[in-house]
Amino acid sequence: MEKKKRSGWRKFGRILIWIFGSFLLLFIALAIYLVSVSHMTPPVVASNQALQLQRHQLDSTSYTLGNNWFRKSNSGLYEMYVEGAPFERGVINGKLSGELIRRQEDVFVAQFSKMVPSTFYLHFLKYFIGWFNRDLSDHVPEEFKEEIYGESFSASTQYDYIGTNYARLMNYHAAHDIGHALQGMMLVGCTSFGTWNDQSADSNLIIGRNFDFYMGDAFAEDKMVVFYRPEKGHNFMFVTWGGFTGVVSGMNDKGLTVTINAAKTSVPTAAATPVSLVAREILQYAKNIPEAWAIAKKRKMFVSESFLVGSAEDNKAVIIEKTPEGMDIYSPSQNFITCTNHFQGDTLGNLVSNKLQIKESASEYRYERLTELMKENGPNTVQKTVNILRDRRGLHDANIGMGNEKAINQLIAHHAIVFEPKKKMVWVSTAPWQLGQFVAYDLNKIFSMHGLTTDHEVYDSAQNIAADSFLLSKDYIAFNRYRQLRDEVNSGETVNVKALIAANPAYYHAYVLAGDYEFGHKNFAQAKQYYEIGLTKVIATKGEENHIRKQLKQCIAKLKG
Numbered sequence: 001m002e003k004k005k006r007s008g009w010r011k012f013g014r015i016l017i018w019i020f021g022s023f024l025l026l027f028i029a030l031a032i033y034l035v036s037v038s039h040m041t042p043p044v045v046a047s048n049q050a051l052q053l054q055r056h057q058l059d060s061t062s063y064t065l066g067n068n069w070f071r072k073s074n075s076g077l078y079e080m081y082v083e084g085a086p087f088e089r090g091v092i093n094g095k096l097s098g099e100l101i102r103r104q105e106d107v108f109v110a111q112f113s114k115m116v117p118s119t120f121y122l123h124f125l126k127y128f129i130g131w132f133n134r135d136l137s138d139h140v141p142e143e144f145k146e147e148i149y150g151e152s153f154s155a156s157t158q159y160d161y162i163g164t165n166y167a168r169l170m171n172y173h174a175a176h177d178i179g180h181a182l183q184g185m186m187l188v189g190c191t192s193f194g195t196w197n198d199q200s201a202d203s204n205l206i207i208g209r210n211f212d213f214y215m216g217d218a219f220a221e222d223k224m225v226v227f228y229r230p231e232k233g234h235n236f237m238f239v240t241w242g243g244f245t246g247v248v249s250g251m252n253d254k255g256l257t258v259t260i261n262a263a264k265t266s267v268p269t270a271a272a273t274p275v276s277l278v279a280r281e282i283l284q285y286a287k288n289i290p291e292a293w294a295i296a297k298k299r300k301m302f303v304s305e306s307f308l309v310g311s312a313e314d315n316k317a318v319i320i321e322k323t324p325e326g327m328d329i330y331s332p333s334q335n336f337i338t339c340t341n342h343f344q345g346d347t348l349g350n351l352v353s354n355k356l357q358i359k360e361s362a363s364e365y366r367y368e369r370l371t372e373l374m375k376e377n378g379p380n381t382v383q384k385t386v387n388i389l390r391d392r393r394g395l396h397d398a399n400i401g402m403g404n405e406k407a408i409n410q411l412i413a414h415h416a417i418v419f420e421p422k423k424k425m426v427w428v429s430t431a432p433w434q435l436g437q438f439v440a441y442d443l444n445k446i447f448s449m450h451g452l453t454t455d456h457e458v459y460d461s462a463q464n465i466a467a468d469s470f471l472l473s474k475d476y477i478a479f480n481r482y483r484q485l486r487d488e489v490n491s492g493e494t495v496n497v498k499a500l501i502a503a504n505p506a507y508y509h510a511y512v513l514a515g516d517y518e519f520g521h522k523n524f525a526q527a528k529q530y531y532e533i534g535l536t537k538v539i540a541t542k543g544e545e546n547h548i549r550k551q552l553k554q555c556i557a558k559l560k561g
Helices: 002-038 086-115 119-132 142-152 165-172 175-183 275-285 289-298 352-360 363-377 382-389 474-490 497-503 508-520 524-534 542-560
Strands: 056-059 062-065 068-072 078-084 191-195 206-211 224-230 236-240 249-252 256-262 305-311 316-322 327-330 336-339 415-420 425-429 438-442
Touching: 062 086, 068 086, 078 086, 086 142, 086 165, 086 224, 142 165, 142 275, 191 256, 191 305, 191 363, 191 382, 206 256, 206 305, 206 382, 236 275, 249 275, 249 415, 256 275, 275 289, 275 305, 289 305, 289 316, 289 327, 305 336, 316 336, 336 363, 352 363, 352 542, 363 382, 382 415, 382 425, 474 497, 474 508, 497 508, 508 524, 508 542, 524 542
Parallel strands: 078 224
Antiparallel strands: 056 062, 062 068, 068 078, 191 206, 191 336, 206 415, 224 236, 236 249, 249 256, 256 305, 305 316, 316 327, 415 425, 425 438
16 A cells, blocks of 8 residues: 555655746747847948947047037036938947947946846846837838947946847837836826917917926936937937937927827837837927828837827817827817827817826826916917926816826926927927036037037027026925935835925825835724825825725724724
8 A cells, every 4th residue: 555655755856846847948948039029130231331430529528429529518408419321320329329329328227127136037028028019120211220230339237137229229229119008107108289370479380399208216316318310311309318319209300209108008019110219200300290290100119199290381280189099080170189198189089098097197187287288378489388397286277286187297308308499499398307407509500510629518508597596495395305215115215204394395206105014013003094094185096096996995994992
């Protein structure tokens, strides 16, 4: 009998070993498959002689390479001019701004690791993104692949475990899309608008936008204003960061502007052209709205996005709306346009997902506040546009707390920008957020320069717009104190939650943080009180309201025992 038992256990053990071995082989095969499909082959370039080029230093923060140049402005912005063929300008971009490319990747990886602290999930995401983007190259124009490849030679070698330099830079161009799609993170909750004819004081088209993309404070420290003179297409400028040649905000020398606003999207099933590269292609190759539409139409995207396109030639702006399945255009009957994070076109505006976005997100509220301010201010000017972009209050000037997603100015913006297309003028915000001075650039002057022989400012100082007086207020000091305490709460540190609330008493999220903190310390009566107060404030999204109500219900249950 004992022999039969031992024989049975041996048989069971062999089965377990076989099952474990099969799973192990399957896992190894899957890993090999993922690595193989996620490998990204660089484009073949006609000549790599550009790699021999060397930059020359003018002073501690400025360099030249032929007609190309890179410098740090006294405004705090980095400025760069690049010209040439795709691979060549990518190499030159990298050689001039290599320090920023490497520093930006350090920040990006550190922030991503902070958001996903589990080593297991980081490795899983690495392979998932590699698999998901396995066909990414097939959807990117050859010109942009060559440019990114040239730039990749200046990227860091310390992240080889993530992928090759080229593969990483390509994937970073799709990071916005992947994060937006997979998590519904709404890291991009932007606001943009435009006026023309009777809605502008001088009848000219004026466009303003906040790029509310937040990946930590360090991510926005090294903003770049880049001027491109490509071998083909139009000269253009755009605001970006090291290693990123896609466009989120820009204008070309024909007076065509492009800014992007995220919209509600479903989880995609396969890679397509990153939104920023669609915007880049429009900026480089379109001179009017019909040409912008034609370019957007030929590109397949894997997330939903709104492109606000302004045109000096047409003296108006429209919104090109695009999803993985469809496309629409919103062209208003009045002489102004507003864009937040939902669709307005006749077709996409009626999508169930879009109606849910309007109902549950902060988008509709910001849209209404934007419209309210535009009507109150009368015919628009550049200064008025900046004032609107800096507005921190809610509907009817209500105090909804500093940093509320329902405010136009959420105090998280990577940058804000204003365009006056007919004059080829652009104003770019300086730190912090959109509160610092707006620096003026005249594209006519920039593109008439022939290299940089001495380090000097290239902005038009006479047209700069002064910093927001809010920076000198007690409220600004209080908000920074709130951010500090908020970060301490999120890091699990011991915090005086009364001080947290006192620093931003009108903001619902201060009470959410306080409630969650006390709930975590089993102080359910105090947590209940904070949640109840939070529900009386202007809450940004339905999801956050649901969280408060769920926590409040748990508090009541805990108190009843």
